[in-house]
Amino acid sequence: MDESAQDPENEIGLFPAPPERQPAGAYRVLARKYRPSRFEDLIGQEPMVRTLKNAFDLDRIHQAYMLTGVRGVGKTTTARILARAFNYQLPARDGRPAVDRPTIHMNELGVHCQAIMDSRHVDVIEMDAASHTSIDDIREIVDSSRYQPAMARYKVYIIDEVHMLSKSAFNGLLKTLEEPPPHVKFLFATTEIDKVPVTVRSRCMRFDLRRVETEVMLRHLDAICGKEKVEINQDALLLISRASEGSVRDALSLLDQAIAHGAGAPIEAETLRAMLGLADRSRTIALFESLMRGDIADALDNLKDQYDLGADPAKILTDLAEFIHFVTCMKISAKTAQIASGQFEREKGAELAQKLAMSVLSRSWQILLKGIEEVKDSPRPLAAADMVLVRLAYAADLPSPEDVLRRLASSDPAPNGGPTRAPSGPSGGATALRQNAPRLASAQAAPAPRVAPQSSTVAQAAPAVVLQNFLELVALASEKRDIQTKTALERDVRLVRFEQGRLEFALASGASPALTAQLSRKLQDWTGQRWLVALSSAQGAPTLKEQADARENEKRIGVQAHPLVRATLDTFPGAVIVAVRGADDEETSPAQPLYDGAEARGDDITYADEAQEEDL
Incomplete structure (x- = not known):
């Protein structure tokens, strides 16, 4: 047995499997090697630990517990620690008093601890509800619960992913769950608490395990790297913490992958980005600045460069949304955004928080939320991401609602449709960083007003x-x-x-x-x-489209009467005149009329002069 398993000062809780189940020289993944074995080892779950500590100290131990939360936050691990606490027993030795009562103070391995942690204790029954969903499986639990435990103080049933049980299985468990024998405890774990019937939830003491915060995860990973003698910089640890999304198991799995990828070399952030296909944070910030300036060409080049380096377009947009959230937090309170961010990110975040209005950040966030789903569902993710960035860049040019109301109240529209800027001060900054707002190229249909x-x-x-x-x-x-x-x-x-x-x-x-x-x-x-x-009730003049079509039709009729054209049409039966173009006319596609070609390009309509000389 590893000495650290019995060390009261052990912060990580290293409990390797017993020799008969762990062959010599076999590697244990970090997620199993550093699995918590005491309540003190659980990270990020302080409210639950405090409640359980008080309950055990006051001898108010509940009959059933419901543990919920996302994957990898410690639901099954907490259930095993609770089973160990229920059955903790330590004989007197070397002047040390015996312990023969439920307690969460387990600085040493008790009589039943190792077997419980290895899931091989006869009185601690673990069942996966995903593969045991029927009423027959629950009937076995109900029947066996009548008998006293064989060795331990309590017979403990741990049912993982309990929401997978069938309706009849839940109903069959209700009576025993409400009035279990005094020697039985139930521990349920689930990632989808809403699928568990309320009749079951009401009979349990519920604990919602939280995602582990980035700062706490950083300290945890740093401590493990120190024990494993792995060289890794803080930026790389920060990338792992963010990629894990609050899941300790995911973080340790990524750390395992990074150690294997580095092959003993120090782990750098760039190496980790290449391994995980993540976007460079500095490139993400540069992309956001380009979008707020309205520099779409630079933004699309930035996206293409990151894509060529292996970054996923949906992940790039997700990182962009995270940075917008970071800037928004900085704008509200600088203290809330200081944790777990690099120096460069903090400086840029503070600068953008001063310049951008809250309405711009909120609008950008909404566009990205919808755009990320579009990119994930698109058969062409890069093209879809390009269109999301174009949409975001042009939306940054829109005035905020307060600017529109102010302009309507004062009858003071921004000249030439340019971007409106919010007043400086704590209530907001400029609506965009752009100096030259992007505009669609279009020809003029008439003199400017x-x-x-x-x-x-x-x-x-x-x-x-x-x-x-x-x-x-x-x-x-x-x-x-x-x-x-x-x-x-x-x-x-x-x-x-x-x-x-x-x-x-x-x-x-x-x-x-x-x-x-x-x-x-x-x-x-x-x-x-x-x-x-x-x-008006009057008929009115023809529309501009009808006038353009009439002029085009007149051109065709006049040209069709030309002897050379008439001879050409007779020589090639079935030939038709598609368009008539003068020598000075703007070049258009020969397959469509002047109006339709201009419309397809998004240009203004050019109306030809009736006196213009027609040139074949």
Whole structure:
């Protein structure tokens, strides 16, 4: 037996298996080698340990315990420690008093301790409910519970993953669970407590085992590395702690993998990132800064570089979401984000927390949460991640709700649709770090709307946008990057009357009835003035789309009458004229008309002059 197993000062709890079950020279994984054997060895579960200590000291030991929590936090281990505490027995020796009562103070191995920890004690029965789900399995437990324990003080039943039992099995256990014999104790462990019937939960003392915090996990891993004489830097330990997500077993398994990967060499963070396919934290921070600046090209290059180095796109976005959470915590309270983060990360987090508004961080978090699921479900994860980053970069340019309300109250829209910045101070920083907001490239359909000169009596007010005609309104929608409104203006509006502050039109077939209210709100926001937008009973002029189609059709008819074209069509039966393009026209795809090609590219529509010379 290892001496550390009987050492009261042992912090980790090293209890190797007995010689008959552990062949000489066989390797034990760290998760088993350093499995806690006392309550003092459990890490991150102080509330539960304190409750159990008081219960045992007051001799108020419950008949059944329900242990819940995620994988690897110590549910089965706690159950075995409890079984050991129920049956702890230590004979008197060398002036030491005998111990013959349940206790959690187990500094030495008792009579039954080693057999219980090795799951081979006759009176401590462990059952996996995933493979024993039927009423017949529970009937065996109920029948055997009537008999006294063979050796120990209590007969203990440990049922792991108890939520896997069938409904009839749960019902068959209820009576015995409520009024068990005095020599029987039940210990249940589950990762899905909601699947356990409430009738079972109400008969148990429940303990929710928490995920182990990163700082506690770091200390635990560092102590194990010291005992194993493994050289590893703190950044690598931090990566393991984060990747384990609060599971001690996962952390020790990753540490085992890292030791084997290093083959005796010191373990560095870069080596660990390559092994686990994790993203570099500095690259994640650089990616976030690029997105907040609106530098999409740099962000996509960053993502591609990390992907080429082996990082998973979904993991990159998850790390990005974690950093956004970190910056948000820094913005709320610097003290809450100081634990388990590197110096560089703390400095960058503090800097970004000062510059970014809470609305930007919250919006980015929501976009990433949805985007991570899209990437995981996509057959092309990298392409899906690219689109999530594009969405996130353009969303960073949106004003916050308080900025919109402030602009509406003061009738002071941001000129040219540029990003609005929140006031400095503790309530918020700039809505984005961008210096040049990203914009979609588009051709101009008409001259840009003009700005009226400022009034001398209102020196502080922003100039109102004056629209001379309907085409300037379409151009303004394009400049604002509102493609949906721009398309509706071109396809659905039959213009009746247009003047500054007033727009009357009829709707084309299939148009949305809500277009009137939408245009009224958008015009007020874009121009800083209230507009009267009304539907007219008049037929109205053809829509811009219909006008463009008519001009295109006239071109085809005129060209088709040309003798050379007519001869060509006769020579090639079935040939049709797809598009007519002048020498100075913008080059378009020969497979589609001018309007459709411009729409597919997201550009403005170029309306050809009727007097333009047609060139075949």
